[in-house]
Amino acid sequence: MSLLAPLFLAGLLTIAVPFWLHRLQTESSDRKPFSSAMLLQKSEQRVHVRKKLKYLLLMALRILALALVALAFARPLWTNPEALPGPPPDGTHIVLVDTSASMGRAGVFDRAQSLARGAIDSAPDGALLQVLGASAEVREMTSLSADRDAHLGAIGSLAPDAARLDLGQAMSAVDRLAESLPPPVVLHVVSDLQDSSLPARFSDLVAANISALSIHDAGSGDVRNRAIGSIRVTGDNVDVSVSGVGVEPGAASLVLALNEVAVGEQPVAGDGMTTVSFAGLQLQPGDNRLRAELTVADDLAIDNARYHVIQNDPPAPIPLVTLNRSGLPVTYLTAALHSEPTDAYRVEPMVVGDFDTRTLSRYRWAIVDDIGIIDAELEAALADFVTAGGGLLAFTGERSASATRVPVLGNAIGGASIGGPGGDFLSIGQVDSGHPLLAETQGWYAVNLTQSTPVQAITADQVLIRLDNGEPFLIERRIGLGRVLLVAGGLENSSNDLPIRPVFVSFIIEAAQYLSGIEKQERSFAAGESLPLSQAGTTSGQVIDPDGRSILALADTTRAQRIPLRKTGFYEVYTRDGEYLVAVNTDPRESQLAPIAAETRQRWVAAMSGPGATEGTVIPDIEAQPYELWHVLLLLLAVVLIVESILANVYLAPRTTAGSS
Amino acid sequence: MPGLGASQSTARELLQPEVLARLKNLDLVARSVVEGFLIGLHRSPKFGFSQEFAEYRPYTEGDDPRFIDWNVYARSDKMVVKRFLGETNSHLMLLLDASASMGFGGPPVTKLRYAQYLAASLAYLASRQHDAVGCMIFDEEVRDFRAPSSQAGKLQSVLHCIDAAEARTGTKFDKPFDKFHEQSIRRGLVAVISDFYCDIEHLLESVRPLAWQGQDVVLFQVLDEQELRPDFSANVLLEDLESGEAVEVAPEFMREEYPVRIQAHIDELSRAASGIGADHVLVNTRDSLDLALRNYLLFRQRRQ
Numbered sequence: 001m002s003l004l005a006p007l008f009l010a011g012l013l014t015i016a017v018p019f020w021l022h023r024l025q026t027e028s029s030d031r032k033p034f035s036s037a038m039l040l041q042k043s044e045q046r047v048h049v050r051k052k053l054k055y056l057l058l059m060a061l062r063i064l065a066l067a068l069v070a071l072a073f074a075r076p077l078w079t080n081p082e083a084l085p086g087p088p089p090d091g092t093h094i095v096l097v098d099t100s101a102s103m104g105r106a107g108v109f110d111r112a113q114s115l116a117r118g119a120i121d122s123a124p125d126g127a128l129l130q131v132l133g134a135s136a137e138v139r140e141m142t143s144l145s146a147d148r149d150a151h152l153g154a155i156g157s158l159a160p161d162a163a164r165l166d167l168g169q170a171m172s173a174v175d176r177l178a179e180s181l182p183p184p185v186v187l188h189v190v191s192d193l194q195d196s197s198l199p200a201r202f203s204d205l206v207a208a209n210i211s212a213l214s215i216h217d218a219g220s221g222d223v224r225n226r227a228i229g230s231i232r233v234t235g236d237n238v239d240v241s242v243s244g245v246g247v248e249p250g251a252a253s254l255v256l257a258l259n260e261v262a263v264g265e266q267p268v269a270g271d272g273m274t275t276v277s278f279a280g281l282q283l284q285p286g287d288n289r290l291r292a293e294l295t296v297a298d299d300l301a302i303d304n305a306r307y308h309v310i311q312n313d314p315p316a317p318i319p320l321v322t323l324n325r326s327g328l329p330v331t332y333l334t335a336a337l338h339s340e341p342t343d344a345y346r347v348e349p350m351v352v353g354d355f356d357t358r359t360l361s362r363y364r365w366a367i368v369d370d371i372g373i374i375d376a377e378l379e380a381a382l383a384d385f386v387t388a389g390g391g392l393l394a395f396t397g398e399r400s401a402s403a404t405r406v407p408v409l410g411n412a413i414g415g416a417s418i419g420g421p422g423g424d425f426l427s428i429g430q431v432d433s434g435h436p437l438l439a440e441t442q443g444w445y446a447v448n449l450t451q452s453t454p455v456q457a458i459t460a461d462q463v464l465i466r467l468d469n470g471e472p473f474l475i476e477r478r479i480g481l482g483r484v485l486l487v488a489g490g491l492e493n494s495s496n497d498l499p500i501r502p503v504f505v506s507f508i509i510e511a512a513q514y515l516s517g518i519e520k521q522e523r524s525f526a527a528g529e530s531l532p533l534s535q536a537g538t539t540s541g542q543v544i545d546p547d548g549r550s551i552l553a554l555a556d557t558t559r560a561q562r563i564p565l566r567k568t569g570f571y572e573v574y575t576r577d578g579e580y581l582v583a584v585n586t587d588p589r590e591s592q593l594a595p596i597a598a599e600t601r602q603r604w605v606a607a608m609s610g611p612g613a614t615e616g617t618v619i620p621d622i623e624a625q626p627y628e629l630w631h632v633l634l635l636l637l638a639v640v641l642i643v644e645s646i647l648a649n650v651y652l653a654p655r656t657t658a659g660s661s
Numbered sequence: 662m663p664g665l666g667a668s669q670s671t672a673r674e675l676l677q678p679e680v681l682a683r684l685k686n687l688d689l690v691a692r693s694v695v696e697g698f699l700i701g702l703h704r705s706p707k708f709g710f711s712q713e714f715a716e717y718r719p720y721t722e723g724d725d726p727r728f729i730d731w732n733v734y735a736r737s738d739k740m741v742v743k744r745f746l747g748e749t750n751s752h753l754m755l756l757l758d759a760s761a762s763m764g765f766g767g768p769p770v771t772k773l774r775y776a777q778y779l780a781a782s783l784a785y786l787a788s789r790q791h792d793a794v795g796c797m798i799f800d801e802e803v804r805d806f807r808a809p810s811s812q813a814g815k816l817q818s819v820l821h822c823i824d825a826a827e828a829r830t831g832t833k834f835d836k837p838f839d840k841f842h843e844q845s846i847r848r849g850l851v852a853v854i855s856d857f858y859c860d861i862e863h864l865l866e867s868v869r870p871l872a873w874q875g876q877d878v879v880l881f882q883v884l885d886e887q888e889l890r891p892d893f894s895a896n897v898l899l900e901d902l903e904s905g906e907a908v909e910v911a912p913e914f915m916r917e918e919y920p921v922r923i924q925a926h927i928d929e930l931s932r933a934a935s936g937i938g939a940d941h942v943l944v945n946t947r948d949s950l951d952l953a954l955r956n957y958l959l960f961r962q963r964r965q
Contacts, residue, residue: 031898031900031907032897032898032899032900033765033899033900033902034765034899034900034901034902035762035763035765035766035772035856035858035885035888035901035902036762036856036858036901036902036903037899037900037901037904037906037907037908038858038901039858039919039922039923039926040899040908040910040914040919
């Protein structure tokens with residue numbers, strides 16, 4: 001018997017209360033003076049004794065009630081003594097089979113299945129069993145049961161996949177699962193025990209709910225493997241890195257295929273890391289499929305091919321409305337946008353008078369180098385363009401300085417501010433660096449201004465940059481589905497030096513990304529990872545796997561999804577914003593086949609099973625499960641209170657004392 | 662005679678304990694009781710009580726000088742005192758039990774208060790008959806004592822002694838009676854006023870020497886109605902006022918058996934008193950005092 005909250009036993013002091021109350025009651029109740037007791041019958045004291053016994057019974061019940069309350073709060077635990085000396089129950093045996101890519105080596109997975117079957121056969125007759133598969137995630141292949149045939153069948157259905165196993169994550173998942181399983185839980189790990197599958201922290205390997213660990217090594221001793229580590233594309237050149245372990249030189253070649261057409265083949269060196277280069281790729285517009293593949297067989301086939309997506313999209317046209325196509329603003333903006341690494345934008349300068357407003361719908365966003373130059377017709381067209389979802393980057397040049405309001409936005413413009421309070425340059429005073437547009441830009445505080453256009457911000461505006469005199473310098477406003485970015489300064493390099501500052505280039509590129517509404521898309525994933533479909537928009541789409549099958553059902557195509565990428569190859573992704581390719585490869589760490597050191601394995605087993613244990617199954621002594629008694633005590637308390645109430649009602653009913661005196 | 666009947670009725674009402682309880686002055690109580698009692702008392706030689714002249718007798722030491730007939734002295738040079746009808750020239754000694762048990766009773770009055778009324782009335786009555794009156798207040802010990810005297814002013818002293826008595830401690834007759842026996846030389850009347858909750862044999866051992874001395878002893882047993890006919894409707898824990906002993910009793914016992922027991926005790930006391938030549942008068946505190954006084958006069962008449 002033990003107590004979970006022994007401090008509540010202090011509540012037993014309250015039993016002094018009924019003691020005190022009953023002492024008062026017996027001392028004072030119905031005691032009447034009488035001249036002499038010499039003629040009273042002595043035997044009548046039996047009545048008093050009987051009454052005293054009644055009071056004692058009541059008092060005992062009340063003391064018992066208080067004691068039960070205190071004991072219930074103290075939460076006593078009772079351990080059945082008969083359960084202690086008996087043999088420990090057979091518990092649960094979990095068989096965790098590694099199905100990661102490295103298990104695809106010749107003969108390894110067959111050995112793993114054999115070991116897993118052996119683990120099931122060696123489990124005690126009364127033990128419950130469960131089979132788990134583990135790679136990028138832990139999967140329950142069978143439900144918990146003692147049906148060995150079902151578990152053996154599940155082991156036969158297992159197959160290696162392309163994902164990576166992280167033993168730390170797998171142990172964490174098994175630990176959570178073991179919480180609800182009948183103890184003791186014995187875990188059998190059947191794996192090739194790659195050293196690269198170990199977590200960064202050794203403690204992540206330890207599961208508190210596992211009573212014993214049994215490691216079954218399915219790996220082979222000698223390793224002979226080549227693997228493609230990475231593909232790097234620079235312009236029309238491709239560099240492919242290849243690693244080899246235990247292989248002969250010159251026995252293999254690397255074939256490069258572009259859009260499923262072989263474009264080159266080169267021999268590969270032996271052991272160690274080698275880089276093979278290919279040049280003169282003829283890319284097609286849009287996404288190109290690039291596949292590098294080794295032509296020789298080795299122990300692990302899945303890392304003999306690697307996939308890469310080369311984006312070759314045409315630059316997006318951007319209209320630049322200006323008064324002078326050869327002016328400095330056009331030069332600065334064009335140079336900044338063309339400095340984008342992927343050459344994603346093409347600037348189309350247009351004189352304001354010649355600009356056909358009907359062409360606006362062809363663009364995602366537009367630039368006006370001086371918002372003061374546009375007429376009413378263009379202003380209305382730009383307003384409609386933004387409302388419909390377009391973007392607009394506008395500056396306030398020399399023509400804007402004489403205006404009283406900002407076209408499209410409608411903000412009032414005050415008199416131009418010239419210089420600072422002391423006649424010095426104006427400078428940037430405050431930058432909202434948390435805004436996605438400005439998060440990647442640096443150097444705003446180096447910008448100097450001799451003159452600014454004092455635009456009056458309104459409530460709907462979000463001021464992203466302010467000058468040191470408090471005036472807004474960069475304003476964002478959402479209008480309809482689109483947004484407008486207004487820089488309160490010109491690009492003539494006369495009123496400020498922003499165009500010649502490095503921050504201008506990064507700002508323009510970020511603004512292009514921001515206003516076009518296209519997020520950066522990851523094109524390369526490791527097998528087992530998930531593709532977030534919502535990355536390209538608020539709605540989902542459809543995904544075609546490397547085998548050409550649609551992954552999403554029709555009902556799921558309108559919901560944002562995270563698509564598990566289980567196979568290696570190219571996935572075709574179709575979303576509202578377009579279609580693109582995603583390359584999925586095996587994690588390069590799966591190609592590192594070196595096993596876990598024997599010392600580390602022993603430490604792992606010892607940490608799971610206690611000191612002195614060796615590799616293998618160790619079943620600890622089983623302690624009988626204590627039983628909490630508080631609910632029994634509360635039940636008893638209810639009975640005591642009922643009895644006490646009945647007796648008190650009988651004994652302590654209002655009585656009539658001496659009548660006439 | 663309607664007038665006399667009304668007067669007797671009023672006087673009788675004055676003797677009721679509840680009426681007397683309103684009077685704080687014991688002297689006034691005694692006077693009211695006795696005068697009221699005498700108003701209702703028919704002149705009768707049987708009782709031998711009047712203020713009418715009867716005879717002269719020679720003056721002896723101790724007689725009140727107020728009663729010397731100076732005319733006779735002038736004529737015969739002899740000092741004689743007048744004697745009246747009913748005058749006995751005796752003395753009365755009042756022994757008042759002031760033990761704790763006497764504090765029981767009421768309302769309107771406790772047994773002790775009633776006993777005080779009775780003692781005071783007897784003292785006043787005796788004083789009117791020119792008897793010497795003394796008193797002794799006792800419980801386990803003698804708490805106060807006034808020697809019998811018929812001198813003027815002694816009555817007030819006796820009344821004050823009676824009035825000052827308070828109920829406390831237990832009851833023992835041997836010590837007080839032994840002391841009284843040692844000091845008592847002249848024969849006279851001894852009125853013992855008590856509830857007599859004691860062993861009768863022990864009481865007789867104390868009273869018997871007085872009887873053998875020639876004293877005329879009367880035992881006034883004062884009991885409350887609750888002692889004679891207790892009325893309890895539920896179990897009750899009764900605590901002895903003297904010993905503190907607590908006994909829980911059933912109402913059936915108090916209604917049925919206890920009256921039998923108290924009556925047996927009274928009868929035993931009465932028989933014992935008769936055995937030693939003493940009188941026993943049972944007094945209920947709810948009764949008017951004239952019954953006790955009448956019994957006293959009858960007793961006194963028998964002893965003359």
